[in-house]
Amino acid sequence: MSKSISQAILVKKRxxxxxxxxxxxxxxxxxxxxxQAPHLSKNLEHLISKSNVFxxxxxxxxxxxxxxxxxxxxxxxxxxxxxxxxxxxLFSLSNQDAFEVVIxxxxxxxxxxxxxICMDIILKDFITYFxxxxxxxxxxxIKKINTTGESPQIKNFLYSIGAYKNIANRxxxxxxxxxxxxxxxxxxxxxxxxNRNKSNKERDVxxxxxxxxxxxxxxxxxxxxxxxxxxxxxxxxxxxxxAEDHSSTNYRYSIGYFEEKVDENLNHYGVFNLVIxxxxxxxxxxxxxxxxxxxxxxxIKMKELSSKYTKESLFSFNEFTEESLWTLYALQDxxxxxxxxxxxxxxxFMDCFLKLKGEDYKNDDFSKLSLISGNTLITFDGKYxxxxxxxxxxxxxxxxxxxKGDLDFKxxxxxxxxIPNYFPGTIIIAxxxxxDENIKINS
Amino acid sequence: MNSYKxxxxxxxxxxxxxxxxxxxxxxxxxxxxxxxxxDKYDIVEIEIPSDLYSINPSFxxxxxxxxxxxxxxxxxxxxxxxxxxxxxxxEEDLLEGVKRILRRTNAL
Numbered sequence: 001m002s003k004s005i006s007q008a009i010l011v012k013k014r015x016x017x018x019x020x021x022x023x024x025x026x027x028x029x030x031x032x033x034x035x036q037a038p039h040l041s042k043n044l045e046h047l048i049s050k051s052n053v054f055x056x057x058x059x060x061x062x063x064x065x066x067x068x069x070x071x072x073x074x075x076x077x078x079x080x081x082x083x084x085x086x087x088x089x090l091f092s093l094s095n096q097d098a099f100e101v102v103i104x105x106x107x108x109x110x111x112x113x114x115x116x117i118c119m120d121i122i123l124k125d126f127i128t129y130f131x132x133x134x135x136x137x138x139x140x141x142i143k144k145i146n147t148t149g150e151s152p153q154i155k156n157f158l159y160s161i162g163a164y165k166n167i168a169n170r171x172x173x174x175x176x177x178x179x180x181x182x183x184x185x186x187x188x189x190x191x192x193x194x195n196r197n198k199s200n201k202e203r204d205v206x207x208x209x210x211x212x213x214x215x216x217x218x219x220x221x222x223x224x225x226x227x228x229x230x231x232x233x234x235x236x237x238x239x240x241x242x243a244e245d246h247s248s249t250n251y252r253y254s255i256g257y258f259e260e261k262v263d264e265n266l267n268h269y270g271v272f273n274l275v276i277x278x279x280x281x282x283x284x285x286x287x288x289x290x291x292x293x294x295x296x297x298x299x300i301k302m303k304e305l306s307s308k309y310t311k312e313s314l315f316s317f318n319e320f321t322e323e324s325l326w327t328l329y330a331l332q333d334x335x336x337x338x339x340x341x342x343x344x345x346x347x348x349f350m351d352c353f354l355k356l357k358g359e360d361y362k363n364d365d366f367s368k369l370s371l372i373s374g375n376t377l378i379t380f381d382g383k384y385x386x387x388x389x390x391x392x393x394x395x396x397x398x399x400x401x402x403x404k405g406d407l408d409f410k411x412x413x414x415x416x417x418x419i420p421n422y423f424p425g426t427i428i429i430a431x432x433x434x435x436d437e438n439i440k441i442n443s
Numbered sequence: 444m445n446s447y448k449x450x451x452x453x454x455x456x457x458x459x460x461x462x463x464x465x466x467x468x469x470x471x472x473x474x475x476x477x478x479x480x481x482d483k484y485d486i487v488e489i490e491i492p493s494d495l496y497s498i499n500p501s502f503x504x505x506x507x508x509x510x511x512x513x514x515x516x517x518x519x520x521x522x523x524x525x526x527x528x529x530x531x532x533x534e535e536d537l538l539e540g541v542k543r544i545l546r547r548t549n550a551l
Binding site for chain 1: 456457458459460461462463464465466467496497499500501530531532536
């Protein structure tokens with residue numbers, strides 16, 4: 001049995017022992033199983049159940065209970081340090097190794113939203129768990145979670161869109177240099193007649209479009225065109241829907257912020273950062289799970305493709321694996337693990353994203369889409385075009401990440417590859433450049 | 444010819460200017476009773492709110508799934524009319540939704 005699974009079981013055993021002690025003292029009537037005792041969130045249960053979560057390095061207990069944020073805290077640009085940090089923080093909180101946990105920002109020069117929000121979700125869920133335990137009368141070993149060493153720039157980020165805002169709801173009202181799309185948490189309703197969550201998704205998408213539009217107004221630019229509003233709504237709507245539908249923990253998260261930039265010609269433009277994620281099974285894990293993947297036709301076809309790649313020795317460990325291949329294929333037009341007539345969300349997202357960048361997207365150094373699921377990283381920056389494939393007389397949009405535009409050929413390793421760090425779910429990280437051509441001209 | 448008008452405004456989520464997701468499409472399909480209306484009326488008109496940003500193809504796909512399957516593409520467009528006075532242009536998303544419904548296979 002892995003360390004992580006045994007750890008999850010240990011947490012439950014301790015709780016059960018505590019409940020039995022309460023029962024002996026007469027503080028619980030009835031069976032202990034009927035008691036609504038505090039338990040870890042589905043997210044946390046899933047995370048601590050995987051020994052290789054975030055990083056292949058073993059959990060390293062911090063002797064001083066200080067967790068140093070990496071110099072660049074980014075899952076894309078500093079993955080090894082950032083993933084290792086998340087793992088150490090996760091298991092330290094799970095084990096309750098210390099009286100106080102200190103998050104040290106003194107070495108940090110840059111925080112990216114992707115790493116930041118993962119940390120915030122972990123912290124938020126653990127704080128909720130510890131508070132429930134306290135309320136229930138169960139003592140926690142961890143009494144405090146503090147921060148130290150923040151530079152003014154980092155502090156500004158934390159107050160605007162980072163941990164201070166997302167966890168403690170503390171905001172710095174004076175500094176408006178970052179314009180934010182606040183954290184939106186969606187939960188997939190499990191009861192058929194529960195429509196609250198379905199409404200939240202549409203509100204979240206509307207708020208996102210409004211935020212981009214408001215940011216442009218604040219930058220003294222005119223509004224987005226109706227077409228651009230539609231594209232942004234389409235992008236976020238499809239991906240948020242996917243994140244929710246495919247989350248095995250039932251939660252999805254979206255967050256973003258907008259920052260003004262100036263180029264060498266003193267042209268102003270905006271860069272919208274957006275992260276959408278869920279924790280749970282990765283795309284590949286869903287496809288290979290017979291209980292999760294209902295579309296058996298897809299599995300047959302993917303296995304045929306895997307055989308082809310194996311025969312031609314196109315797989316290589318730690319560079320391009322079956323998981324990389326299947327994850328890429330799962331993004332294509334018409335492919336879904338849920339049913340045969342679904343499967344258009346991610347490819348539509350990429351298509352809309354490409355159009356939003358504008359006519360000269362190939363020269364755009366800012367806009368990039370990254371998807372991490374399990375041990376696979378896919379990067380999209382407009383270098384490769386979509387190709388149209390005709391299958392049985394019907395057209396499909398294909399993104400093969402190679403010159404041939406053909407999925408039978410290996411994709412460019414710079415764009416589709418296996419990575420050593422494991423993301424327990426799927427995260428999409430987008431940077432969208434809003435240029436003047438997207439703006440409505442005032443008459 | 445008898446006709447019936449469905450106002451999507453009646454099914455809009457509070458504070459939302461989009462219709463998105465298959466689950467919402469299914470909800471609106473059931474609540475609007477469009478599958479029954481198409482049997483009772485020659486023409487069904489669907490009015491789109493004028494301040495809408497987008498109706499996602501996935502929403503159209505689920506909302507119109509049964510009637511597109513029943514009528515086919517040609518008859519569907521003869522009998523289902525959209526009223527849209529806003530800036531949002533629904534035609535591309537609608538066509539994409541109809542195309543997905545009629546799709547028989549996938550990219551692989």
